[in-house]
Amino acid sequence: MSAKNLAGRKALVTGGARGIGAAIAEALANAGASVMIGDILADLGKDTAGRLAKTGAKTGFVELNVTDDAQWEKAVAATVATLGGYDILINNAGIEITSLVVDLKAEDLRRMCDVNIVGTGLGMKHAFRAMRPGGSAGAGGAIVNIASVAATIAFPAIAGYSGTKSAVDRMTRIAAVEAGKLGYGVRVNCLYPGLVPTDMGMQLANDIVAAGLAPDVSAAVGSVVEQTPLGRLGEVGDMADAAVFLCSNEARFITGAGLPVDGGMGT
Numbered sequence: 001m002s003a004k005n006l007a008g009r010k011a012l013v014t015g016g017a018r019g020i021g022a023a024i025a026e027a028l029a030n031a032g033a034s035v036m037i038g039d040i041l042a043d044l045g046k047d048t049a050g051r052l053a054k055t056g057a058k059t060g061f062v063e064l065n066v067t068d069d070a071q072w073e074k075a076v077a078a079t080v081a082t083l084g085g086y087d088i089l090i091n092n093a094g095i096e097i098t099s100l101v102v103d104l105k106a107e108d109l110r111r112m113c114d115v116n117i118v119g120t121g122l123g124m125k126h127a128f129r130a131m132r133p134g135g136s137a138g139a140g141g142a143i144v145n146i147a148s149v150a151a152t153i154a155f156p157a158i159a160g161y162s163g164t165k166s167a168v169d170r171m172t173r174i175a176a177v178e179a180g181k182l183g184y185g186v187r188v189n190c191l192y193p194g195l196v197p198t199d200m201g202m203q204l205a206n207d208i209v210a211a212g213l214a215p216d217v218s219a220a221v222g223s224v225v226e227q228t229p230l231g232r233l234g235e236v237g238d239m240a241d242a243a244v245f246l247c248s249n250e251a252r253f254i255t256g257a258g259l260p261v262d263g264g265m266g267t
């Protein structure tokens, strides 16, 4: 998507330092939005924001651990102060800890719940408070939560992760209904990305081998490609274009939706 269809919009992208989040931040900026990156990786996050600034976009970085309510409050205030408003939230920060069910660790399950579920929930809470009429930004907006194809299929060794992404999917729909019925002027949707070879995606491919489910990484990746009608892995740009669309006026009557961006893998 290259049209400046997000000109004047102000976005916060969590987990925007690298991977899918960084690509979404770049695509939002290319579409004309100002973009704040929130991440726990301060050096990388500042570098990513700096790179976007060189393209002429208004950008900033704020240190944000999405599991922390108080840090969210500060991040939203910093976004409004730096960008002059806040009307797009990309709830992208997430973690995946691979395990067969037989080996699940309580600590790992809790960490994934904390980042993927608590982080997404707090992000929506603070976005609603700021974006709804009378809020610190007050102009409505759009939220895109990054769920996963894992919320729509039964892929082995990611039971805990898939559960958290199913929760993101369900929370998206309830938040959309509340925002609509209570007149917040905020649309809420989610994406289900297929496997993308980011740090997280390649770690998963390695973990699948370690779990004994594939002989090597190329076989692990090959089996995903085989299950994908469009015959390839996802690219970060595929996710970024879909996120830009859901934030844009072209998606003005879309809320409470989950959009698969998975080459048909979850179909």
Ligand SMILES: NC(=O)c1ccc[n+]([C@@H]2O[C@H](COP(=O)([O-])OP(=O)(O)OC[C@H]3O[C@@H](n4cnc5c(N)ncnc54)[C@H](O)[C@@H]3O)[C@@H](O)[C@H]2O)c1
Residues within 6 Å of the ligand: 014, 015, 016, 017, 018, 019, 020, 021, 038, 039, 040, 041, 064, 065, 066, 067, 092, 093, 094, 095, 096, 115, 119, 146, 147, 148, 149, 150, 192, 193, 194, 195, 196, 197, 198, 199, 200, 201
């Ligand atoms: N890569 C894939 O195959 C894939 C597929 C489906 C969904 N997803 C989802 O897409 C999103 C991005 O994944 P990615 O592949 O770019 O992963 P990644 O690991 O490459 O990047 C994740 C980013 O989130 C940040 N992050 C992690 N915990 C955080 C926290 N507590 N607070 C703030 N930031 C935090 C990291 O520092 C990093 O910058 C995740 O929600 C992931 O679950 C990824």
